[in-house]
Amino acid sequence: GENVEQHPSTLSVQEGDSAVIKCTYSDSASNYFPWYKQELGKGPQLIIDIRSNVGEKKDQRIAVTLNKTAKHFSLHITETQPEDSAVYFCAATVGAGSYQLTFGKGTKLSVIP
Amino acid sequence: DSGVTQTPKHLITATGQRVTLRCSPRSGDLSVYWYQQSLDQGLQFLIQYYNGEERAKGNILERFSAQQFPDLHSELNLSPLELGDSALYFCASSVDPGGSNEQFFGPGTRLTVL
Numbered sequence: 283g284e285n286v287e288q289h290p291s292t293l294s295v296q297e298g299d300s301a302v303i304k305c306t307y308s309d310s311a312s313n314y315f316p317w318y319k320q321e322l323g324k325g326p327q328l329i330i331d332i333r334s335n336v337g338e339k340k341d342q343r344i345a346v347t348l349n350k351t352a353k354h355f356s357l358h359i360t361e362t363q364p365e366d367s368a369v370y371f372c373a374a375t376v377g378a379g380s381y382q383l384t385f386g387k388g389t390k391l392s393v394i395p
Numbered sequence: 396d397s398g399v400t401q402t403p404k405h406l407i408t409a410t411g412q413r414v415t416l417r418c419s420p421r422s423g424d425l426s427v428y429w430y431q432q433s434l435d436q437g438l439q440f441l442i443q444y445y446n447g448e449e450r451a452k453g454n455i456l457e458r459f460s461a462q463q464f465p466d467l468h469s470e471l472n473l474s475p476l477e478l479g480d481s482a483l484y485f486c487a488s489s490v491d492p493g494g495s496n497e498q499f500f501g502p503g504t505r506l507t508v509l
Contacts, residue, residue, distance in 0.1 A: 314496045316496075316497070316498070318500070324502060324503075325397065325399075325485050325500035325501050325502045325503050326438070326485070326500045327397070327500070328497055328498070328499060328500075331496070331497065333496075371438060373438075375496065377496060380443050380445075380450050380451035381426075381428075381489065381496045381498065382428060382440040382443055382451050382453055383428075383430075383438075383440060383498065384440070385437055385438040385439075386437075387437045388437065388438075
């Protein structure tokens with residue numbers, strides 16, 4: 283089955299700096315890659331996603347890139363703010379009949395004011 | 396607010412007992428996914444229902460069962476409970492496996508087994 287590795291497990295940045303989180307996946311048939319943000323005591327919140335026919339997608343301060351050949355994708359957050367502090371999860375799915383997600387272990391991002 | 400509701404928010408119970416977790420998907424969503432989140436295993440897919448029928452199974456234990464009702468709400472049953480079942484249980488909903496892939500998560504149920 284699919285396996286998703288995520289790095290780093292923790293990340294501290296100064297407010298205003300950029301943060302990058304990287305994930306690799308194992309199943310070359312995976313075709314959908316969402317990113318979730320989870321704040322303490324809440325459920326994961328979808329923040330951005332990318333499909334395998336696209337190399338990059340941007341939404342304001344958040345961008346995701348996908349390299350299908352290398353089987354890795356990354357989340358980029360620019361101009362970080364204290365409210366960006368949370369745990370971020372990458373995920374992947376093959377999407378053949380079911381879009382069950384395989385998640386990475388998560389990255390705890392701390393933005394220092 | 397994702398539009399997905401889960402009840403109860405917290406459950407504290409004992410080993411050997413039975414619990415039922417409830418999930419109501421977003422209006423219009425036909426698929427419900429159940430995930431378990433624990434410190435050691437992370438977020439793991441358990442089972443998916445689409446329009447009342449089981450669509451996919453993941454790492455769901457035989458002690459667990461689920462169903463989706465005609466009004467599309469879903470229930471996850473866990474019995475008999477073991478200490479290791481203590482975790483956060485999330486459901487997520489999406490429009491349709493053949494349409495939008497986006498899954499929206501509920502706030503979760505925190506289960507503590509003593």
